[in-house]
Amino acid sequence: SQQGEEDPQALSIQEGENATMNCSYKTSINNLQWYRQNSGRGLVHLILIRSNEREKHSGRLRVTLDTSKKSSSLLITASRAADTASYFCATAGAGSYQLTFGKGTKLSVIP
Amino acid sequence: EAGVAQSPRYKIIEKRQSVAFWCNPISGHATLYWYQQILGQGPKLLIQFQNNGVVDDSQLPKDRFSAERLKGVDSTLKIQPAKLEDSAVYLCASSHPIGEAFFGQGTRLTVV
Numbered sequence: 247s248q249q250g251e252e253d254p255q256a257l258s259i260q261e262g263e264n265a266t267m268n269c270s271y272k273t274s275i276n277n278l279q280w281y282r283q284n285s286g287r288g289l290v291h292l293i294l295i296r297s298n299e300r301e302k303h304s305g306r307l308r309v310t311l312d313t314s315k316k317s318s319s320l321l322i323t324a325s326r327a328a329d330t331a332s333y334f335c336a337t338a339g340a341g342s343y344q345l346t347f348g349k350g351t352k353l354s355v356i357p
Numbered sequence: 358e359a360g361v362a363q364s365p366r367y368k369i370i371e372k373r374q375s376v377a378f379w380c381n382p383i384s385g386h387a388t389l390y391w392y393q394q395i396l397g398q399g400p401k402l403l404i405q406f407q408n409n410g411v412v413d414d415s416q417l418p419k420d421r422f423s424a425e426r427l428k429g430v431d432s433t434l435k436i437q438p439a440k441l442e443d444s445a446v447y448l449c450a451s452s453h454p455i456g457e458a459f460f461g462q463g464t465r466l467t468v469v
Contacts, residue, residue, distance in 0.1 A: 250399075276455050277455065287462065288448065288461055288463055289400070289448070289450075289460040290460070291457040291458065291459065294456070294457050334399055338455050342412075343405075343407075343454060343455055344402060344405060345390060345402065345405070345450075345452075346402060347399040347400045347401075348399050349398055349399045350398075350399050
């Protein structure tokens with residue numbers, strides 16, 4: 247079963263705007279990861295946040311984690327057309343070490 | 358460092374035929390995953406290996422799917438016999454335990 251659920255399912259924004267995607271999960275985790283997938287390509291790891299961390303940054307990416315609400319968000323600032331892709335959250339379960347993906351958010355950045 | 362290698366990239370077979378996919382993970386990665394990704398959906402974990410032992414295969418349809426990881430390195434995933442609903446991209450990934458996963462380009466399977 248897929249544990250993570252991303253929201254929204256699809257998002258369309260203008261270039262230069264910020265994009266925010268949310269992920270909710272159900273069980274305890276060791277860490278939560280975000281991936282990007284361009285159409286027809288493999289998944290690329292973006293960022294990993296551990297269960298004892300609350301926020302992490304990487305370039306234009308900002309990830310937050312709220313374990314009390316079992317949710318995470320990915321913020322992409324100053325979006326570019328090249329950011330157009332599907333974004334997935336994946337949870338590494340506490341104790342099980344499974345890496346389970348959500349259904350993804352399809353982001354379209356319009357030039 | 359070399360990435361995760363998968364072959365073939367594409368495969369078309371008729372239903373009830375058999376097919377095998379191969380994966381060579383990143384050197385030193387103990388954890389290997391096989392995922393099935395149906396168009397428009399997220400990757401679904403089929404099986405996870407830790408070295409050459411199975412950690413989780415709860416979502417592997419064991420009546421038709423099998424996988425092995427010989428000597429804790431390369432892995433093969435087999436489908437026999439294939440059904441139309443098996444049409445998907447099969448993704449292999451590897452990682453250090455609980456770490457970030459590195460994905461191959463996947464094998465796109467079409468069952469006709």
